[in-house]
Amino acid sequence: xxxxxxxxxxxxxxxxxxxxxxxxxARGKLEHQDYxxxxxMLESAIAGMQHPKIDVLMDLRELEGWEIRAAxxxxxxxxxxxxxxxxxxxVGNKSWQETASKIGSWFIxxxxxxxxxxxxxxxxxxxxx
Numbered sequence: 372x373x374x375x376x377x378x379x380x381x382x383x384x385x386x387x388x389x390x391x392x393x394x395x396x397a398r399g400k401l402e403h404q405d406y407x408x409x410x411x412m413l414e415s416a417i418a419g420m421q422h423p424k425i426d427v428l429m430d431l432r433e434l435e436g437w438e439i440r441a442a443x444x445x446x447x448x449x450x451x452x453x454x455x456x457x458x459x460x461x462v463g464n465k466s467w468q469e470t471a472s473k474i475g476s477w478f479i480x481x482x483x484x485x486x487x488x489x490x491x492x493x494x495x496x497x498x499x500x
Contacts, residue, residue, distance in 0.1 A: 377435075378405045383416045390457075391416050392496070393427045397434040406444035413448075417455065424457040424481075426496045430489065431463040449478035459483040460492035 377399030384392045393413060417423040437445060449456075456479040461472040469485040476483035486492035 377402060379409055381409060381412060383412060385416060389420050389422055389424055391420075391423060391425045393425055394430075395427065396430040399433070400435045401437045401441040401445075403438065403440040403444055406441055406448065410444070410448060413452070417452075423455045425452065425455050426457050427459040428489075428492060428496055429459065429461045431461060431465075431468045434463075434468070446478070449475065453478045454480035456483075457481040458496055460496050461485050462489050462492050463487070 378397075378401070380396040380398075382392075382394040384394075386392065391413075393416070395409075413425070417425065458481050459472075459476070459479060461468065461475075461483065463469060463472070463485060464487060472483055472485045484492075484495060486495070
């Protein structure tokens with residue numbers, strides 16, 4: 372019997388007083404509990420910042436999708452913190468992921484781009500923005 376794995380691997384790095392790099396690797400079908408872990412971590416990282424700028428490196432190559440409640444959690448995260456997202460680099464390998472990244476960009480104040488490889492995505496995030 373194999374165990375079903377889902378969720379995020381998360382790395383958060385603060386750079387200076389107003390910048391955060393959130394690197395995430397999503398696996399399986401995301402659930403509400405995954406966002407109950409992610410959101411407090413992100414909010415803790417930006418706590419005390421007056422004008423945080425959040426850059427995101429999101430690897431979706433192992434993502435299968437979201438349960439309905441998790442999709443709602445994702446939307447709420449975008450609505451609450453969307454203006455704080457500076458650049459979102461989405462790494463994926465499926466056409467629906469590219470489409471989802473375009474739709475997701477409507478809910479953020481910054482720029483989102485889709486990449487098929489991690490290296491150019493990270494290079495784009497590291498450009499001065």
